């Protein structure tokens with residue numbers, strides 16, 4: 403399924419075919435913000451389960467590699483980008499909630515605490531070794547009464563978000579402060595990704611005359 407995004411001239415242009423192996427609208431918007439032409443092919447790879455004792459960083463990277471690799475195998479001529487975001491607190495890895503009760507449980511643990519959001523990113527390239535990395539952001543939330551969490555869960559926003567909240571959406575009110583990349587919380591370590599894409603010559607600054 404190729405969804406051709408609408409491109410506005412942005413700071414960069416693609417030098418090679420780029421595929422975003424993601425169904426996340428947030429990740430699509432981030433790549434679009436760069437002005438890149440790219441295809442979207444959600445990965446057929448499912449979410450792997452964390453191995454016993456696996457660090458959140460290793461897990462997020464492994465999940466991102468699995469997503470990107472599954473699409474790269476079908477399109478070895480393209481640069482394929484995959485990403486995976488998890489929330490971690492007290493050593494536990496939180497993905498997307500299984501339902502409203504699970505979302506409520508996650509949020510009741512996160513409020514009044516500082517947790518880490520870890521996004522893994524993997525880039526597969528036709529003529530270079532794959533690159534995988536993870537970036538983490540500390541997110542501090544103030545205390546919230548249960549009825550506020552109920553009301554937030556009832557919006558439905560938490561259901562497709564790691565940790566059951568969206569810093570960029572209605573859940574922004576939950577976040578008192580962050581230390582690190584904001585984009586990384588939303589779903590992709592964009593600054594680091596742009597550096598890598600330029601290093602492997604997949605993108606370049608858009609020439610002034612274009």
Ligand SMILES: Cc1cn([C@H]2C[C@H](O)[C@@H](COP(=O)(O)OP(=O)(O)OP(=O)(O)O)O2)c(=O)[nH]c1=O
Pocket residue numbers: 423424425426428429444445449469485486487488489498519562563564565567568569570587588589
């Ligand atoms: C913490 C946080 C997560 N998220 C989202 C980012 C991810 O889309 C989602 C975590 O799920 P992921 O499994 O990382 O990704 P996804 O299933 O949405 O998309 P795909 O696997 O196709 O790439 O949580 C936010 O949008 N805002 C936030 O503040």
